[in-house]
């Protein structure tokens with residue numbers, strides 16, 4: 001997508017053809033800058049510190065991490081070590097495991113001297129595929145938006161609520177949940193987005209609002225607790241979110257607070273859609289609540305908040321009384337029964353094993369789960 005008239009992806013190779021450039025998302029929305037990664041250790045840091053974030057982008061970055069590791073040492077031992085270290089950076093988004101498994105499987109069968117080039121090639125393909133997949137998600141989602149707009153009698157604005165950031169900055173380009181929003185806006189559908197601020201790290205307030213604002217999409221940032229009230233008053237036409245891991249039975253793990261939005265949507269008859277690429281489906285799991293590892297992050301993300309002062313300095317301040325403990329669960333699971341539909345690159349399906357099997361009859365392990 002474009003920032004100040006220039007088209008960006010979220011990750012690309014530097015002119016030297018081997019270093020990896022990313023947008024430093026920890027600096028948004030106050031500054032837009034890039035960071036150059038030269039080693040697997042720097043890639044691991046970028047993922048863990050959330051310079052890059054969002055499930056598909058974490059996967060793509062991990063793939064480049066393996067390429068950088070192999071460039072330094074293409075041995076079996078180095079490949080195994082880099083795989084484990086990169087996998088440990090963030091536990092919940094399954095795209096990371098998917099991308100690391102994919103690259104490892106392709107290079108492990110090659111001679112060490114051939115591995116680096118193969119890993120770079122595959123990482124680049126993963127990026128290109130992600131762009132194509134997100135574009136397709138956008139097109140399928142756009143049809144949903146049009147249907148709801150028509151059903152509601154073509155209101156002056158179509159109010160969409162989203163949580164966290166599932167936009168182009170969470171993927172390689174386009175985004176998942178935000179892709180149909182961009183397409184709706186570009187096509188003249190009068191879309192307006194309620195942006196949940198998404199405490200504690202405020203990905204909605206800092207990243208989704210940045211994206212939508214730069215693209216000219218009408219939006220309003222709201223505190224995380226507002227959505228239920230808006231739904232009760234008919235001010236939300238649909239909810240659309242991304243996901244970090246969706247089980248083979250359609251349970252959806254996404255940013256903490258998603259579950260509460262799904263409950264409120266259910267109570268108010270508001271459609272609740274989840275947009276996802278195939279790389280986010282964990283075909284090995286049937287029950288999301290009991291089995292998905294939920295990342296727990298530094299409580300400091302809850303007890304402190306960062307922003308820009310009137311004179312332009314970025315400052316972090318404490319917001320809790322001294323001595324009050326804080327806890328920081330980063331994701332929750334929305335059971336499939338609260339999900340109106342899964343919007344994938346192959347189309348839309350019910351959030352269920354049969355729904356996913358209909359779209360992905362070729363999926364590995366699906367049979368074993370039946």
Ligand SMILES: CSC[C@@H](O)[C@@H](O)C(=O)COP(=O)(O)O
Pocket residue numbers: 053054055056093163164165166167170171175176177203241242243244254255330
């Ligand atoms: C297309 S991104 C889907 C999810 O990764 C997104 O909704 C989300 O929860 C991101 O969490 P984050 O902790 O910012 O990586």
